[in-house]
Structure formats: structure tokens, C-alpha cells
Amino acid sequence: MATTDTIFQHGTLGLLVPGLFDGTITAKELLTHGDNGIGTLNGLDGEVIILDGHAYQAREDGQVSEIGPDESLPFASVHFQKPDVSAPLSQLSQAAFEEKVVADYRLTNVFAAIRIDGTFSYVKTRVAPRQQPPYKTLVEATATQPEFEGHAVQGSIIGYYAPHLFQGATVGGFHLHFLSADHQLGGHLLGFDIDQATLKVQHFANFKVHLPIDNEAYLQERFDNAAIDSAINKAER
Amino acid sequence: MATTDTIFQHGTLGLLVPGLFDGTITAKELLTHGDNGIGTLNGLDGEVIILDGHAYQAREDGQVSEIGPDESLPFASVHFQKPDVSAPLSQLSQAAFEEKVVADYRLTNVFAAIRIDGTFSYVKTRVAPRQQPPYKTLVEATATQPEFEGHAVQGSIIGYYAPHLFQGATVGGFHLHFLSADHQLGGHLLGFDIDQATLKVQHFANFKVHLPIDNEAYLQERFDNAAIDSAINKAER
Numbered sequence: 001m002a003t004t005d006t007i008f009q010h011g012t013l014g015l016l017v018p019g020l021f022d023g024t025i026t027a028k029e030l031l032t033h034g035d036n037g038i039g040t041l042n043g044l045d046g047e048v049i050i051l052d053g054h055a056y057q058a059r060e061d062g063q064v065s066e067i068g069p070d071e072s073l074p075f076a077s078v079h080f081q082k083p084d085v086s087a088p089l090s091q092l093s094q095a096a097f098e099e100k101v102v103a104d105y106r107l108t109n110v111f112a113a114i115r116i117d118g119t120f121s122y123v124k125t126r127v128a129p130r131q132q133p134p135y136k137t138l139v140e141a142t143a144t145q146p147e148f149e150g151h152a153v154q155g156s157i158i159g160y161y162a163p164h165l166f167q168g169a170t171v172g173g174f175h176l177h178f179l180s181a182d183h184q185l186g187g188h189l190l191g192f193d194i195d196q197a198t199l200k201v202q203h204f205a206n207f208k209v210h211l212p213i214d215n216e217a218y219l220q221e222r223f224d225n226a227a228i229d230s231a232i233n234k235a236e237r
Numbered sequence: 238m239a240t241t242d243t244i245f246q247h248g249t250l251g252l253l254v255p256g257l258f259d260g261t262i263t264a265k266e267l268l269t270h271g272d273n274g275i276g277t278l279n280g281l282d283g284e285v286i287i288l289d290g291h292a293y294q295a296r297e298d299g300q301v302s303e304i305g306p307d308e309s310l311p312f313a314s315v316h317f318q319k320p321d322v323s324a325p326l327s328q329l330s331q332a333a334f335e336e337k338v339v340a341d342y343r344l345t346n347v348f349a350a351i352r353i354d355g356t357f358s359y360v361k362t363r364v365a366p367r368q369q370p371p372y373k374t375l376v377e378a379t380a381t382q383p384e385f386e387g388h389a390v391q392g393s394i395i396g397y398y399a400p401h402l403f404q405g406a407t408v409g410g411f412h413l414h415f416l417s418a419d420h421q422l423g424g425h426l427l428g429f430d431i432d433q434a435t436l437k438v439q440h441f442a443n444f445k446v447h448l449p450i451d452n453e454a455y456l457q458e459r460f461d462n463a464a465i466d467s468a469i470n471k472a473e474r
Contacts, residue, residue, distance in 0.1 A: 006445070014402045109458060110450050163448075165251045165405050165460055208243070208445040211400075213347050221346060223402055 023072025118197020260309025355434020
């Protein structure tokens with residue numbers, strides 16, 4: 001039975017930092033753990049947006065397409081959607097939204113999924129460019145990456161709020177992706193202004209991390225917590 | 238069905254640091270998630286050792302007793318025992334053991350349960366002293382705590398190795414407790430020398446953290462990651 005009180009995360013944000021970009025879970029398997037979420041593909045090839053059981057890839061060329069079941073991902077977070085909050089939002093900047101949602105729904109120390117469906121007066125995304133082995137570090141790989149903008153866009157924001165204690169395992173704070181309804185604009189969300197939208201928040205009691213413990217590069221890596229923290233702040237915000 | 242590829246952890250080590258010592262899960266519920274593990278009780282009242290489905294409390298007065306089903310815990314980690322490694326150990330210091338087990342079983346970036354049954358030429362434990370609200374911080378509460386020693390002791394070490402990336406959520410590295418076979422010596426393990434014993438290692442693909450998201454003190458706390466890291470290194474090693 002699908003559990004709705006758990007975020008399932010494959011991999012860690014930390015493993016992307018030194019450049020462990022090989023996919024270690026298939027999209028097919030990932031979707032058995034959730035029907036909404038975010039991630040990246042094998043080779044850091046773009047941004048993954050998962051909505052209502054369909055996983056999409058936003059690529060560095062600006063194109064969006066549905067991900068095949070056998071494509072693989074080094075990092076992704078998913079959950080089965082069953083929001084415990086549904087609220088209208090109107091004329092709200094990103095900063096005002098983030099402050100409001102943390103305060104109103106007491107997110108500070110709680111994992112939550114955030115989904116916002118509606119119209120956005122402004123959206124800015126970026127998309128990680130596909131890498132080839134031997135991989136660079138995350139900060140090097142994302143030093144130059146295409147950004148995309150839209151005005152008066154209809155679409156969906158999907159992602160998570162995580163307690164800052166879990167920075168490294170994941171992104172502490174907000175980590176949001178976007179996909180427009182017409183699939184012309186997508187990616188990791190850098191900025192947005194809400195026009196009219198519906199917010200759905202789902203609080204989770206459980207955070208389940210699934211690690212690629214059969215992956216040789218993962219087993220061998222010597223991670224550095226301070227470097228991971230700094231790289232996440234640089235590359236994922 | 239009992240899952241043997243997952244560590245279930247209630248709470249975080251981080252929440253103990255500012256003094257959130259109120260129990261937020263019953264022993265009865267905890268034992269539905271595992272039959273071996275470690276933890277602490279409501280009010281930081283001693284050290285919890287869980288072996289083969291029985292949860293024991295080692296108290297600051299040196300006494301050990303079985304924990305009742307309705308007693309509660311602020312922090313605990315458990316799993317259902319199904320080791321994938323069983324190996325004899327002989328004449329091994331703690332330092333030599335830790336180096337050997339990380340290298341031989343490739344633990345660096347992997348969660349694993351460690352259980353060692355046998356005779357120990359030396360064992361040193363400490364036991365956190367029971368606190369009363371309003372609670373002190375973890376470092377203050379454990380500044381003076383009783384230590385216990387044994388020589389030629391038969392008993393069991395139980396605990397975990399966690400990747401250092403998860404320091405804060407849990408203890409990065411080893412976190413081991415001890416209980417003697419005659420229940421005369423128990424606690425958080427400060428040092429040991431193995432005489433003759435059997436090591437069991439169980440690697441986990443999954444780490445599942447269950448947070449007390451209905452606990453008011455937890456929701457209100459403003460955690461400080463750097464302070465948590467420092468306090469764990471001081472109080473839990």
C-alpha cells in the first residue's frame with residue numbers, strides 16, 4: 001500500500017558534490033516510491049520534475065520530455081501525494097511565500113512537500129548541463145548553466161522543505177523545481193512571483209534515504225562535510 | 238512483514254543537544270520497528286540496549302532492568318536483525334576493531350548494525366544521568382556522569398556505524414552500547430578490548446528517520462548545526 005507519510009530519497013545531495021553523477025536507480029523503480037517529486041538524471045543531464053506519476057526531464061537546450069522507465073537517476077526525492085493543507089495564494093513573491101509557508105505551517109523542523117499549481121507572473125529556472133565521465137565536481141559542472149525565464153506562465157512548482165539539520169543528506173530549506181503546463185519551461189527554480197495559485201503542503205513524519213550501497217564509486221568516495229555544505233549553498237540555491 | 242534492509246530511527250541526535258529529552262515514542266511502538274538497537278529514555282534517564290526483542294535500561298546507579306512497553310524515548314535506533322556478515326574476533330582493541338571493520342566490510346559511506354557477542358577482557362561504559370525539566374543541554378547534562386568498568390566480561394555490544402554525512406541526524410561513525418550477559422554492567426560504550434567474540438555486521442540500504450512532528454518543543458526549537466556537531470563530538474564519543 002502506498003505510504004503518504006514518508007519522503008523516499010534515493011542517494012544524497014552530498015554524493016553529487018564530488019561528481020558521482022552515474023544513475024543508480026531506474027525511473028521505473030523510483031516511481032514505485034512516489035508519484036510526485038524532483039531529481040536529476042544520469043550524467044547530471046537536466047532537471048527532473050515528477051507530477052502525478054509522470055517524470056519529466058527539463059534539458060539544457062530548453063526542451064522538456066517524459067522520462068523513459070529505464071533511464072536512471074543518481075539523486076531523486078519522491079512521495080505519494082496526499083496534501084494535508086490546501087490554500088489559495090495570490091500576488092506573492094518567492095521571499096514572502098517562503099516566509100509565510102514556514103510560519104503558517106510550522107515547517108522549520110519538519111519535512112514537507114510543496115506543490116503550487118496556478119499562474120505565475122514571473123518564473124526563472126536553470127538547468128544543469130549534461131556531463132561526461134570523468135565527471136567534474138558539482139560546483140564546476142554547474143558554474144555555467146542555461147537559465148530560462150517566463151512571464152504570466154501557467155504551471156506547477158513541486159519540491160520539498162527539509163530541516164536544516166539534514167543539509168548534506170539533502171538540501172536544507174526549500175528545494176523546488178518548476179514545469180509549465182505547456183511543457184515549454186522547466187527546471188530548478190531560481191525565482192518566482194505567484195499570481196494566482198493553489199498551494200498544497202504535505203507534512204511527513206518520515207524521511208527515508210535509500211543509498212546506492214552497491215555502487216563502487218559511492219563506496220570509495222571520501223566525502224567532506226564542510227565542502228558538501230558549501231557546495232550545496234553555491235549550486236542548489 | 239519485518240524489513241531487514243532499513244534502520245528505523247526515532248528522533249535525531251540533534252534534538253538531544255538543546256535538551257529535548259521528553260519521550261516521544263513508546264517502547265512498545267519502537268519494538269514494532271526492530272528487535273535490536275540503542276537509545277535513551279524519557280528525561281535522558283540512562284542508556285537503552287535492545288537485544289533480541291528485549292529493551293533494557295542501564296541506569297546511572299549501575300542497575301539494569303527491562304523497559305516496560307509504555308515507557309517512552311526521545312531518541313532510539315532499531316532494526317530487525319539479519320546479519321550479512323558473521324566472523325570470529327580474537328584479541329582485538331577497540332581502535333583495531335573499528336579500523337578493521339570499516340575496511341573489511343566497506344562501511345565508510347554505508348549504514349550498518351554492529352553486534353559483537355562474546356567475552357571482553359575490558360569494558361568501560363558511561364550512563365547519562367536522569368534529568369528533570371526544565372532540561373539542561375546535552376553537554377551540560379552529561380558533563381558529569383558515572384562510568385563503569387569490567388574485566389573478563391561476557392556480554393554483547395550493539396549499535397551502529399553511520400556515514401559521517403549523517404552526523405547531526407545521528408552520530409557519524411560508531412555509536413555502540415554494551416550489556417553484560419549477567420546484566421550487571423551496561424551503558425554507552427567508552428572503550429573495550431575483545432577477548433573472544435563473534436561479530437555480526439548488517440549493511441542497510443535504507444535509513445528511515447521518524448520525527449516527533451506533533452511535539453511542541455520540537456516544532457519550536459531553533460537548532461544550530463555547528464553547535465550540534467560539536468556537542469555530539471563532545472557527548473557521544
